[in-house]
Amino acid sequence: MQWILATTEQPPDWFIQAVKQYTPASSGIYAAQLLWQRGIKDTQQLAAFVNYQTYQPASPFEFGEEMHLAVARLQQARNTGEKVAIWGDFDADGITSTAVLWDGLGQFFRQNHYLTYYIPNRLRESHGLNNQGIDNLAKQGFNLIVTCDTGSTNIDEIIYAKTLGIDVIVTDHHTLPTERPPVTAIINPRYLPNEHPLFNLSGVAVAYKLVEALYQTLPDIPKDSLENLLDLVAVGLIADLVQLKGDCRYLAQLGIQRLQTDFKQPAPARRRPGVGRLLELCQKSGDRPTDISFGLGPRINAVSRIQGDASFCVELLTSRDAKRCNELAETTELANTRRKSLQKDVQTQVAQKLNQLDLSTTSVIVLEDSQWPAGVLGLVAGQVAQETGRPTILLSTEGNGDLETTSTPNSRLVSELVLSAAEVAEPPLPTPLARGSARSINSVDLYQLVKDQAHLLHRFGGHPFAAGLSLPVENIPLFTQAINQQLRQSLGSTNLTPTVQADLIVTVADLGKELFLELKILEPCGMGNPAPKLLIQNCRFENAWHRNQQDWQGKKVQYIKAEFDIRDESTRSPFPGVWWGHYKDELPPGKCDCIAELDYNSFKKRYEIRLIAIRPSEDLELHQQHSTKILDYRHLPTPHSALPTPSLVLEECPTSWNNLRAWWQRSLYNNQQLVLAWSNPIHQPPQEIWVTLVGIAKYLSRTNQLVTRSQLLDKLKISDRGLLLGIQALKYCGFTVTRQDRCLQITNNPQTISKIDADVAIAQFLAAISEEQFQQQYFAKVPLSTVVAMVNQY
Known part of the structure; x- marks a missing residue:
């Protein structure tokens, strides 16, 4: 794994003083540096x-x-007096979305009489609407379905519901269909511009916005405060790993505050006794985003992973019956300990299979086993992808259970993303099927990789970071070969080395309450605003020990954590820490460098570090020097007058790592700083670009005018390779393209039309343009740390 130190840019004194107003107990320098690095500059x-x-x-x-x-x-x-059904999903975002609508719409519709909810079974139904569930609701006399965290692409099921006299309102945040579905309404932030403060809302936040609109329209009806839903919103937002900016950050801040306030109440007085008991069981207090991402979120997700049916989790989150909630919380906790044990088992087996692979010749890891439980494959695949830097697909050939399509990240690749709802229950097939989950790394569009092998698959669904798939067992070898070949061709000679970035260099003496409170002003952390990673150099570990985790009943589960003290030359006092999922023997002897997050353990009432990565001490100076040679001015007007001299300014968005690497090598050769200064690309759909190219060809043929290659490139906004494929397609469509000096002459020759060849050539052109646009969208947003890592690999 390659370590990167984030570009350190010293913020001005006025900014440090402004930050210090929010951190009166400390200097504010560390928080100011991080905020400045992350674009907060006024x-x-x-x-x-x-x-x-x-x-x-x-x-x-x-x-x-x-x-x-x-x-x-x-x-x-x-x-x-119509009956309304809430159709939710079984992950943390879907469960909290359902709970928000259950409580929120429950102010307007009598619960259990005119209002009900339905959560699909993960192991039998998977995500989204399905006809069997719709049939059941129709038989019970429901006239309206309100979806949450699902439904945008369930066109066939929505049409089926209409034939039964059921209207559908979709609230969702997943992939949009090509055309508006035949629904009463669809509330999905993906219809909004990318810069809109509502664009990043998760399913639970979209559901909250619907309830908010109803509260504003009928203000005299609700008896309960709208703000009482915010704790549920925070849980779903943070568990789903959406970008915590705009309204997402605002709602998460409010929700965490409400979560903490309720937890501080005596148990009998809590508004949500189920949430309070679950926090107690996971030894959290509800005041940190990590209490959700490492506490509540995984536990809610574990229920459907282990049991399939997670419907009772809505009751857990909304019931006021403390005794009943205690029972449900304890059932949830036991499901999570079972999940941990199964996950550890699969991790061990996957590690053994990885030892038999040559990673130097493997671009996509594909592993299968007949004993793996489908419910935890996504979690393990995410960890393997993070550790190896390679997209990972894990398949189970056990029985003919349903497709498992949940997600993990980070994208934690320690947390959980949600796939677009595109699957329904499928009947057992005579052909044995392998079913599993796939997780990606930032630079690879996994969904497109899997989609391109659709001819080998039974079903698939997902997004660039995660996918679920099923395929005949006999197709696994061919699928493995094909998907590896495809990724090798698209990446060229790119080395898929995993990276980890440190944000700040600190010493052991810096660790503790003062630094913790200073960095806490960045919370809630998540996608787009990660928790600060601290680099501690030349340290050593003492008093290390490990043990199996225990569940709340005192039973051991097969999930390890190591505890230790960390020490360096800055102080005589060691500092405690924990390394989840590792044994004490994995801590190297002698001096080390480590990357960690600073945390507060509310159970032990102490500050501690959570270890992220560790290695024997090395000099990071080289990477620091290289990182400071790249400046990131993307999406900003390039202040040429303020640039250091000499600089090499790259204003055109690259389409490949090799392209960007060539500019980097040029800047090194000329001893220049490389300035990334391209804007967010605005693309025409590939089909429209093809229509424009044909129109230009017809015009030039009719007027006998000449055109330069540069003029075509500037007009079409495509690459040289794309233009070459476009010219080849024109030739099959009856045009002749010849060179005259440095210009091109295009004439119309209908006799040369070859429809079959033209269709193939046009498809190749459209595919190339789509790939170029995807790459440019990626390079418009790729973190600077990833750029530094990738260009420095050679």
């Missing part, structure tokens, strides 16, 4: 980022006509 931005009270949230009616349609239909249902 006092207005700083205030909105740190203090939610200065942030102005967006109105729910910024969803436009769709929100008005949804509210009107719910009003009609209430006025006419």
Whole structure:
């Protein structure tokens, strides 16, 4: 694994003083440095980022006509006494979304009489709407379904519901269909511009916005405060790993505050006794985002992974019956300990299979086993992808159970993403099927990789970071070979080395309450604002020990953690730490460098580090020097006058690592700083580009005018390779392209038309343009740390 130290840019003194207002017990220098690195560079931005009270949230009616349609239909249902069903999902975002609608719509519809909810079974039904569930609701007399965290692409099921007289309101945040589905309303932030403060909402936040709109439209009806839903919103937002900016950050800040306030109440007085008991069982207090991402979120997710049916989790989150909630929380905790044990078993078996692979010749890891439980494959695949730097696909050939399509990340690749709802229950087939989960790394669009092998698959669904798939067992060898070949061709000679980035260099003497509180102003952390990673150099470990974790009943589960003290030359006092999933013997002897996060253990009432990566001490100076030679001015007007001299400014968005690497080598050769200064690309759909190219060809043929290659490239906004494929396609469509000096002449020759060859050539052109656009979208957002890692590999 390659270690990278983030570019260190000293913030100005005025900014440090502004940050210090929020960290009165410390200098504020570390927090100021991190905020400056992450683009917070003026006092207005700083205030909105740190203090939610200065942030102005967006109105729910910024969803436009769709929100008005949804509210009107719910009003009609209430006025006419119709029965409404909430259709949720079984992961943490889907469960909290269902709970928000259950509590929120429950102010307008009598629960269990005019309002119910339905959670699909992960092991039998998978994500999204399905006809069997719709049939059951129709038989019970339901006239309206409100989905949450699912439904956008379930076109066939929505049409089927309409034939039964059931209207559908979709609230979701997943992939959009090519055309608006035939629904009463669809509230999905992906219809909004990327820069909109609501764009990154998860399923639970979209559901909350619907309830908020209903509260604003009918303010005299609700008896319960809208803000009482915010703790549920925070749990779903943080567990789902969405970008915590805009309204997402605002809602998470409010929700964590409410979560902590409720937990501080005596147990009988808690508004959500189930959440409180679950926090107690995972030894958390609800005041940190990590209490959700490492505590509540995994436990809610574990229920469907182990049991399939997670419906009772909605009751756990919403019931006021403390005794019942205690029972449900303890059942949830036991499911999570079972999940940990199964996950550890699969990890051990996967590690053994990895030892038999030559990773130097493996681009995509594909492993299968007849004993692996499908419910934990996504979690293990995510960890393997993170550790190896390679997309990972794990398949189970056990029985003919249903497709498992959940996600992990980070994208934690320690946490959980959600796939687009595109699968329904499938009947057992006579052909033995392997079913499993795939997880990617940042530079690889896994969904496209899997999609290109569709001819070998039974079913698949997902997004660039994660996918679920099933295929005939006999196709596994061919699938493995094909997907590896495809990725090798697309990456060229790129080395898939995993990386880990440190944000700050600190000593053991720096660790403790003061630094913890200073860095806490960055919370809630998550996607787009990761928890600060601290590099501690030349340290050593003492008093190390490990043990199996125990569940709340005192039974050991097969899940290891090592505890230790860390020491360096900065102080005589050691500092405690923990390394999850590792044995004490894995701590190397002698001096080491480590990357860790600073944490507070509310159970032990102590500050400690959580180890992320470790290695024998090395000099990171080389990578620091290289990282400071690259400046990131993307999406900003390039201040050429302020650039250091000499600089090499790259204003055109690259389409490959080799392209970017060539510019990097040029800057090194000329001893220049490389400035990344391209803007977020605005793309025409590939089909429109092809229509434009044909129109240009017809015009030039009719007028006998000449055109230069540069003129075509500038007009079409494509690469040389794309233009070459476009010219080849034109030739099959009846055009002749010849050179005249440095220009091109295009004439029309209908006799040369070859429809079959033209279709193939046009498809190749469209595929190439789509790939170029995907790569440019990736390079528009790829973190600077990844750029530094990739260009320095040679």
